[in-house]
Every structure is written in structure tokens, then in C-alpha cells.
Amino acid sequence: MKLKLPRLGVRKTSKGESGARDAADSLVDVEPVKPLVSPERLRLSIIRGDSRLLESYALYEPWAYAYIAEDLKTGTISYIVYEVGLTPQEESVYKSIVDYIMWELEPPKVPVEDVREYIARFAKRAIRLFQLKLGRTPGLSWSKIGYYIERDVVGYGPIDPLMRDPNVEDISCNGPGVPVYVWHRRYEYVPTSVVFRTPQELDEFVVKLAHLAGKHISVAYPVLDAILPGGHRVAATFQTEVSTRGSTFTIRKFREDPITIVDLINYGTISSEIAAYFWLAMDYKMTTLVLGVTGSGKTSTLNALANLLRPTYKIVTIEDTPELRLPQENWVQLTGRPSYLVSGVSEIKLYDLVKVSLRYRPDVIIVGEVRGEEAYVLFQAIATGHSGITTLHAEDIDAAVKRLTSPPMNIPESYIPLVNMALVIKRVTRLDEFGRPRPARRITTVWEIEDHGKYREVASWDPLRDRFGVDLRKSLIVERIAKMKGVSVSELVDDIVKRKAVLEYLAATGRRSYREIASYVYNYYYRPGEVLKEIGFEER
Numbered sequence: 001m002k003l004k005l006p007r008l009g010v011r012k013t014s015k016g017e018s019g020a021r022d023a024a025d026s027l028v029d030v031e032p033v034k035p036l037v038s039p040e041r042l043r044l045s046i047i048r049g050d051s052r053l054l055e056s057y058a059l060y061e062p063w064a065y066a067y068i069a070e071d072l073k074t075g076t077i078s079y080i081v082y083e084v085g086l087t088p089q090e091e092s093v094y095k096s097i098v099d100y101i102m103w104e105l106e107p108p109k110v111p112v113e114d115v116r117e118y119i120a121r122f123a124k125r126a127i128r129l130f131q132l133k134l135g136r137t138p139g140l141s142w143s144k145i146g147y148y149i150e151r152d153v154v155g156y157g158p159i160d161p162l163m164r165d166p167n168v169e170d171i172s173c174n175g176p177g178v179p180v181y182v183w184h185r186r187y188e189y190v191p192t193s194v195v196f197r198t199p200q201e202l203d204e205f206v207v208k209l210a211h212l213a214g215k216h217i218s219v220a221y222p223v224l225d226a227i228l229p230g231g232h233r234v235a236a237t238f239q240t241e242v243s244t245r246g247s248t249f250t251i252r253k254f255r256e257d258p259i260t261i262v263d264l265i266n267y268g269t270i271s272s273e274i275a276a277y278f279w280l281a282m283d284y285k286m287t288t289l290v291l292g293v294t295g296s297g298k299t300s301t302l303n304a305l306a307n308l309l310r311p312t313y314k315i316v317t318i319e320d321t322p323e324l325r326l327p328q329e330n331w332v333q334l335t336g337r338p339s340y341l342v343s344g345v346s347e348i349k350l351y352d353l354v355k356v357s358l359r360y361r362p363d364v365i366i367v368g369e370v371r372g373e374e375a376y377v378l379f380q381a382i383a384t385g386h387s388g389i390t391t392l393h394a395e396d397i398d399a400a401v402k403r404l405t406s407p408p409m410n411i412p413e414s415y416i417p418l419v420n421m422a423l424v425i426k427r428v429t430r431l432d433e434f435g436r437p438r439p440a441r442r443i444t445t446v447w448e449i450e451d452h453g454k455y456r457e458v459a460s461w462d463p464l465r466d467r468f469g470v471d472l473r474k475s476l477i478v479e480r481i482a483k484m485k486g487v488s489v490s491e492l493v494d495d496i497v498k499r500k501a502v503l504e505y506l507a508a509t510g511r512r513s514y515r516e517i518a519s520y521v522y523n524y525y526y527r528p529g530e531v532l533k534e535i536g537f538e539e540r
């Protein structure tokens with residue numbers, strides 16, 4: 001952990017309308033931002049002994065940094081974004097380049113796949129042009145100007161540094177004049193030093209987010225639910241139409257590289273034995289419910305499990321916003337479409353997509369999350385021999401079944417046993433090696449469904465010892481698969497032990513990407529002997 005504050009003494013810019021303001025500078029006078037609002041205040045409060053720096057790291061070397069500090073009196077943690085400010089000379093060049101881009105950028109003559117890339121290329125050319133025009137410019141950093149242009153023209157403006165932080169999962173803004181919050185992997189929700197100072201500034205930003213997502217937000221249509229370039233999910237409201245404090249937004253950052261079953265083992269979210277059991281269940285298309293509250297990790301778990309399905313299965317996924325990423329080629333990804341009052345475009349609901357998915361003759365239908373009438377169609381599909389995997393907002397199996405069997409889902413109780421298993425993922429708090437509480441995720445219970453109201457707990461997490469208990473002798477799934485395969489239960493348990501060894505080998509050797517895992521998992525399906533030989537597995 002670095003304890004020094006680099007570049008805190010860097011010259012600040014004059015305030016302007018450029019949009020490339022020094023974020024730290026622009027925030028100093030904002031109230032109520034507690035407890036710390038700028039690197040300068042942070043430095044002073046550290047000197048005074050009011051705060052301590054927990055860590056600092058680069059977000060975009062050498063122009064943007066994150067400082068995370070704890071107020072020693074209140075224990076509050078703050079996230080300070082520090083960007084090296086533009087000098088007045090740099091700011092004037094920056095403004096000229098931005099003006100040039102705005103005036104000179106023409107729509108592409110031929111359709112381009114990535115408009116942002118097109119603009120970014122144009123911006124680079126514009127910078128080069130100004131470099132040539134201005135000739136020798138000692139004391140002026142073109143790379144810094146380039147950073148601000150990229151940030152403001154094709155990036156996310158003031159929240160761009162937060163978007164670059166891999167520790168940040170969510171970014172949310174509850175209105176103008178209050179700090180933007182982030183959900184940080186190590187500190188949970190923390191206020192940041194980024195603030196949209198005026199309603200106009202925030203409104204404009206929300207409109208920009210909508211445009212980046214290729215959507216529209218306005219007084220007439222004040223709600224946005226869309227996907228930003230790079231797959232980030234954004235929800236936003238406009239002005240005071242539906243949110244009393246003014247425009248709001250929340251961004252769930254998309255990981256380029258999805259969380260895999262090996263990550264779940266490495267993070268301690270599950271044990272390798274439970275992971276092997278899930279692998280077997282996926283191999284045999286067991287219908288599964290992933291339960292949890294908002295942001296607990298349901299979609300990530302669903303994705304990690306779906307990655308284990310046999311590549312020969314036809315998979316159709318149905319989501320509101322495309323979050324899932326699978327390595328299987330025989331995969332159709334369907335996403336719903338909101339209606340637009342302004343353009344008269346009709347809404348395509350999950351319900352419509354589940355219905356249409358049956359025409360694709362899927363082996364497995366995966367619904368990102370069931371909330372309404374789509375659940376009913378999904379259960380009808382399951383009743384007619386398809387396999388289904390979905391997530392549901394619920395704390396445990398009883399609550400889940402209650403939701404499923406009540407309006408608007410209205411699943412008949414007799415359909416509940418069609419679900420083979422359910423698991424719940426939770427955000428929990430663990431102590432790190434220094435005894436400090438840290439957020440973590442655990443799959444706390446795995447149930448198998450015998451009948452409506454009859455659930456067998458086959459695995460559970462012990463919070464005291466941070467250990468998982470698994471009892472496969474209780475497993476109906478293992479029994480059923482053994483029958484299907486025509487092998488004994490103990491032979492199948494041996495198979496789970498082998499799969500566990502494969503997963504442990506992947507975890508131990510750092511093979512964690514979804515593509516690497518797919519190659520081992522698929523190989524194991526066709527040539528288990530070869531894989532076991534490679535990992536040095538010895539039969540007992």
C-alpha cells in the first residue's frame with residue numbers, strides 16, 4: 001500500500017465550461033460532501049490526523065488516481081478521484097480541439113460498426129493536426145490533453161476514472177449536489193469526490209449516457225434501461241419527472257472477462273466439491289434457480305454455471321439487457337426491447353421471447369431473471385421437457401416458491417417439482433488477515449426440490465468457520481443421474497471427485513478464463529481419461 005500522495009500539489013485549472021475541469025478542483029466547494037472532498041482536504045486531514053489513507057492506485061497512469069481514505073472519527077470511507085489538472089494553456093488548446101471535433105466531425109460515409117471508435121480515430125487525428133499547427137510547445141503535455149479529450153469526447157466524462165477502476169462494480173448518482181457513490185470490491189458502498197454540481201450538468205450527462213447507449217431520454221420518456229458500449233448496464237431517470245431530487249443514474253459495470261466457476265472457487269464463493277456437483281448437474285441439464293437479492297451475484301453465478309453446459313446443447317438465453325457470455329457456439333442470445341412512446345416502437349417482452357424461443361428447439365432455456373408472466377411460459381416449456389435456468393429475486397427457497405406461485409407469475413404448485421435445484425448467493429462480511437471486515441460473496445445454501453414444500457438441503461455454508469458442508473447422500477439429482485446413466489451412485493460420486501480434481505487443477509494453475517475452462521470442461525466430456533492424465537489424477 002502506497003502512503004504518499006503523488007501530485008497533490010499540481011497546479012489547478014481555472015474553472016470553465018470545458019468539461020475537462022480538474023475534478024478535484026471542481027469539487028472543493030460542494031456541500032454536503034462528507035467527509036472528504038478533494039485531495040487537498042485529504043492531505044490536510046491526514047496531516048491533522050483526522051483521516052488515514054487506506055490505499056491509492058492509478059486509474060490511468062499518469063493522469064488519474066484513486067485515493068481511499070478513512071475518517072478516523074466517523075469511520076466513514078471516501079473515494080477521492082484525483083486527476084492532474086490542465087494548465088490554462090493546455091485548457092485553451094483542449095477547448096479548441098473539442099470545438100474543432102464538434103464542428104468538423106462528419107457522419108461516417110459508409111456505415112461503421114463502432115461509432116465510438118470512429119470518433120476516437122477522428123479525435124486522434126484532430127490532436128495530431130493541432131500538434132503540427134502549434135509546432136514546438138514546451139511545457140504543454142499532449143498526452144494529458146489527449147487523456148481529457150478521450151475522457152470527454154468518447155468516454156464517460158467526470159465518471160470516466162471510476163469506469164476505469166476494476167474494483168468498482170456499480171456507479172450511482174442520486175441527484176445533483178450529492179456525491180456519486182460506487183460499490184467497491186473492498187469497501188462496499190462509498191461516496192466519491194465526483195459530484196454533478198448543477199441539475200443542468202447532471203441532465204446533460206444523463207442525456208449523454210442515453211445517447212451513448214443509442215437510446216433516448218426526455219421529459220416525455222424519463223426512464224432509461226439500456227446497455228452502454230462495453231456492455232455496462234445503465235438505468236437512469238430524467239429531471240424531476242419521476243425522481244424528486246432530479247436526474248439520477250446507476251451503472252452496473254460489465255466485466256470484459258466474466259466470473260467463472262474457477263473464480264467462484266478462488267473467491268471462496270463455493271467449494272470445489274459443490275462446483276463439481278453443479279458441473280454434473282449442468283452436464284445433465286438440471287433445471288436450476290439462482291436466488292439472491294439485488295447485486296448479490298445471481299447473474300454472474302448463472303453465467304458461470306451455464307458455461308458448464310455441454311457444447312452440443314442448443315442454448316437460448318433471454319434477457320432484458322445482454323449480460324450473459326457463453327463459450328458455446330450453439331447459443332442464441334435474445335434480448336427484450338422497451339417501447340418508445342416517441343417513436344411508436346412496440347415493446348418486446350421477455351414473455352414474447354420465451355414463447356419464440358421454443359421455436360428454436362432449445363435443450364436449455366436460460367432467462368436472465370424472472371419477474372412476471374414470462375415465468376409461466378418458462379415453466380410450461382420446462383413441463384414439456386426443456387431444461388430451464390433462471391434467477392429470481394428471493395432470499396431463500398420458501399420465499400422463491402411463494403413468489404413463483406403468486407401473481408404475477410402464477411406458477412401452479414404442481415409445477416414446482418419440475419425445478420431440480422436452487423441455490424442462494426449472498427453478500428456476507430468476512431474478516432481479512434488484519435481483522436478488518438471485508439465484503440465477500442458466498443453460496444450459502446443449495447437445495448434440491450422433491451416436491452412443493454419439500455426441499456432437501458444438500459450443501460450449506462457455515463459462517464463461523466467459513467466452510468461448506470456437502471452431503472451428496474441426500475442428493476436426488478445424483479440418484480436420478482446415476483439411473484439415467486445406468487451406473488451406481490458410488491460410481492457417480494467418483495465422477496464428481498474427478499471433476500472436483502479438474503476444477504482444483506484449473507484453480508491451482510491459474511486457468512480461470514471462460515475460454516480456458518471451456519476447453520478443459522469440453523475435453524472432459526469427450527476424453528475424460530486424457531484430461532485426468534494431464535492433471536495427474538490418481539484413482540484411489
Ligand SMILES: Nc1ncnc2c1ncn2[C@@H]1O[C@H](COP(=O)(O)OP(=O)(O)OP(=O)(O)O)[C@@H](O)[C@H]1O
Nearest residue numbers: 169267269292293294295296297298299300301441
Ligand atoms: N462471487 C462473486 N465474487 C465477487 N464478486 C462478484 C461475485 N458475483 C458477482 N460479483 C460482482 O458483483 C456485481 C453484481 O453481480 P451480478 O450482476 O451477478 O448480481 P445480480 O444479483 O445479478 O444483480 P442484479 O440484482 O442487479 O441483477 C458484479 O460487479 C459482479 O462482478
Ligand SMILES: [Mg+2]
Nearest residue numbers: 298299300369
Ligand atoms: Mg442480475
